[in-house]
Amino acid sequence: MEFLTRILDASGRPFVLSDDQQTGTAKVGFLRQHYSTHPSMSLTPARAAALLKAAEDGDLMAQCELAEDMEEKDLHLAAELGKRRRAVQSLPWKITPPRNPTKEEQYDADMVTEILTDATWFNDCLFDATDAVLKGFSCQEIEWEQVDGLTIPKTIEFRDAAWFQTHPQDRNQLRLRDGSHEGQELWPFGWVVHVAKSKSGYLARMGLVRSLVWAFIFKNYSVRDLAEFLEIYGMPIRLGKYPAGSTEKEKQSLLRAVMSVGHNAGGIFPRGMDIELKNAIEGSSDPYMAFVTYWDLCISKVILGGTLTSQADGATSTNALGNVHERMADNICDSDALQLAPTITRDIVHPIVALNGRSFSSLRRLCRFEFDLSAPEDLTAYSTALPLLAGIGMKIPVQWAHEKLQIPMADDSDEVLKPAPQPEAPAFLSAVPRGYTALAAAPSVSAPDAQKAIAAMPGAVSGDEWQAVTDPILVPIIAAVQSGGMEAAKLRAAELYAELDDEQLTDMLSRAMWIAETWGALKCQCRLIWAMP
16 A cells, blocks of 8 residues: 655655555565575585575575574574674664754654664664674565654564575665566665675675585584494494305394394394404594584684684683683674664664654755764763863863763753762861961862862961971071081081971971861761861
């Protein structure tokens, strides 16, 4: 059913939007009856090469079905791929309006944010889109509906990658298989098509499946050999001997007896025949396991960029190297997110804004879907550094600080945190000696101002006061230098030390330290044990 008039797609072409799904039409309806042929059965290097070559020629079906089989059969591959896919799904996201947005553009960004936040299908959509990591592409079909005057996606359904082919003249253009040579063009506003570039090249060669298939084949060769080895490991070789001229029936009877001895530890056979037990099969499974482990490590490197985020070998699994591998995995996650975000903008955000927005005029001013890839900053470090930097005159934008610390800006109607009120200095502090009275009775100030006041404390003491407390120390030294010279004063150092009177200076410094500690404790709202020096 068509419920909208002519609109423009991402390429600027007019079309009529339908609420029907393209895969429900008669020409491609047969795709719903398609079942996998499981090409991994009896897979050989030669057959794998043929499947990959067919994909390059436009037939993606076998390559995509092989990727499905590999993910199901190789547990290590499935685990590593699952880590990578779910890492993107767990990232926070936002809808960013264009630079210097108008009220209408901001409204559209808020509208899309609300629609995607409330959509029950959106998380599944993000996860299904990452299926492109292995196969190179992922296609999901959109079903539209009208709700409260808005045209929004009702659901977004994952479609089997084997339903698609590439255009024979454009190997980067995906089309639905409809039995024709070129295939059927995908409907505008009808699909979420994500292409993940694991490496450069045409669409059919971008997926990790083309690299991982060789690890899958050779690893399974070794697994099969290991299984055969374990079947006979530790078991003695049983040989049956029959006399010349034995009939075929007698030979079969002896064979059954030999097999029975192996499983039941007993059996019967004709007289004249013999069973001989040779030494048990000897050997080691280490070569087989080494080969399996080698390919598992290769799979981890291809998918996650390293091995220590998967397993530790006890030799190279240091904490520092593990952190390096973890950062490498984070870089791959960021790369996946940077590739997926434009897909969501093009195939979901753009249609929603084009169908419902107030501001849409061109793709250049379209709001964008973005993942938040910034790492949380150290709040303690910033809370210490920012006041100091602002105190020396640096002009720090408030919005930048909020973004760095990932603290949202409060609206006018929001309640905000406020610093606790600072206590006033008590009246008894005015009893301290002159020169400290103004400092002690100063009104409550902020931490930077308090630090400045403490630093300026020596300047609050007059020169006469400093001279009064330092004269008893300096006068004997100066007199000794004047009377006998510097060398004579040095020789009398021990004698002069006994004559120095530092009682007044000690008293002044003790009182100053007490005032500073008391004021600091009051500002921290601590309980004090008052003790005058």
